[in-house]
Amino acid sequence: MSMPLYKLGAFGDEASLVVAFLIGIGFGFFLEQAGFGSAKKLTDQFYFRDLAVFRVMFTAIVTAMLGLFWLGWAGVVDLSLVYVSTTYLAPQIVGGLLLGVGFTVGGYCPGTSVVAVATGKLDALFFLGGTFLGILAIGVAWPAVEGFAHSTDLGRLTLPEVLHLPFGAVVFLVVLMALGGFWGAGALERRLGGKGEEEP
Amino acid sequence: MTTPSDAAPAAVRRAPAPYMNPYLAGIGLGLVLLASYLVMGRGLGASGAFSSACAVAVGAVAPAHAAGNPFWQDYLQAGVGHPLKEWLVFEVLGVLAGGFLSGVLARRVRATVEKGPRISTGGRFALALAGGALMGIGAKLARGCTSGQALSGGAVLSAGSWAFMLMVFAGAYGAAWFLRRQWR
Structure with missing residues (x-):
């Protein structure tokens, strides 16, 4: 086991900030290359016109998941040191819904809005301003919402534990689901999104 | 390339490059995420950086409110010696740089409203x-x-x-x- 490097003391906190910047460059580069600096491209997902958000997101999830699975199996990375965020089911369901509505209303999500600002989208500046206002609001109101935000604490819970299946079996199911989704995405675009007809 | 003789208006500059194939972009994004897990033991993020910035602003404008509020305190006590010397803050600065780099290479940086x-x-x-x-x-x-x-x-x-x-x-x-x- 030699990874994760930082958790095993390969470098310190100051160096981790340089790593953060470099990883961010890669993140921003591929978000922009995918077209995610454009609110129209992003929201086309929700009108079935272009399911690129689904394709990119699930390809990325499958790529990273398979890499971690195989490198964990080969003993290269200690998966117990890889951070898995705590599940707070009710606030994550409500927060997810709010975020989803905000995606269609605002056209971006926090990460993609940064890429949009970097490529000159003026509406993304307003979106970013709104994000700050939202955080300000919930921060000020925190004493009132803290109880709900900490409710339904299920700890470090993973899908293999929920489904009572081995890690490898869930990895396989996620890959199958993604491949099925990629196969179905084109059909959805043609049937519901009007792809192949004249562009308005 | 423009030469003095062809005096091209801005409107006929080269068109933006097409977006990358979504599966290729997804593999690229997935490898960046995998690298983050292998090197740092953590994944990517964005909104946390905005929270750090917001907390620092609140701490400057209303220090008494910030001191008594656990939400702001979480962010104000994070970071390597300063709440803005935080992993996600530097990562999001990288996202800004990486997005700009990709946009310049693809000729997509332009002031517009989507x-x-x-x-x-x-x-x-x-x-x-x-x-x-x-x-x-x-x-x-x-x-x-x-x-x-x-x-x-x-x-x-x-x-x-x-x-x-x-x-x-x-x-x-x-x-x-x-x-x-x-x-x-």
Whole structure:
């Protein structure tokens, strides 16, 4: 086991900030290359016109998941040191819904809005301003919402534990689901999104 | 290349490059995420950086309020000696640089407003502001946004992240019919 490097003391906190910047460059580069600096491209997902958000997101999830699975199996990375965020089911369901509505209303999500600002989208500046206002609001109101935000604490819970299946079996199911989704995405675009007809 | 003789107007400059194939971009994004897990032991994020910036602003303007509020204190006590010397803050600065680099290479950096033909620019700005506010609130309740929860938590099979991801798609599709005039 030699990874994760930082958790095993390969470098310190100051160096981790340089790593953060470099990883961010890669993140921003591929978000922009995918077209995610454009609110129209992003929201086309929700009108079935272009399911690129689904394709990119699930390809990325499958790529990273398979890499971690195989490198964990080969003993290269200690998966117990890889951070898995705590599940707070009710606030994550409500927060997810709010975020989803905000995606269609605002056209971006926090990460993609940064890429949009970097490529000159003026509406993304307003979106970013709104994000700050939202955080300000919930921060000020925190004493009132803290109880709900900490409710339904299920700890470090993973899908293999929920489904009572081995890690490898869930990895396989996620890959199958993604491949099925990629196969179905084109059909959805043609049937519901009007792809192949004249562009308005 | 322009020469003094052809005096090309800006309108005929080379068109933006097409977007990358989504599966290729997804593999690239997935490898960046994998690298983050292998090197740092953590995934990607975005909204946390905005929270750090917001907390520092609140701490400067209303120090008494910030001192008594655990939400702001969480962010003000983070970081390598300063709340803005925080991992996600530096990562998001990288996202800004990486997005700009890609945009320049693809000739896509240009001041524009992204909207459909049937909504005014002012209306679009108002909806962008409102959507951003919903995102800010939702991301703090869910402890992360599309990057930190859906993408990063999704890849390590976190149960809460998958529930979150399903709800993001549900909320976005649910709102789509009402917002169609903004985009189409």
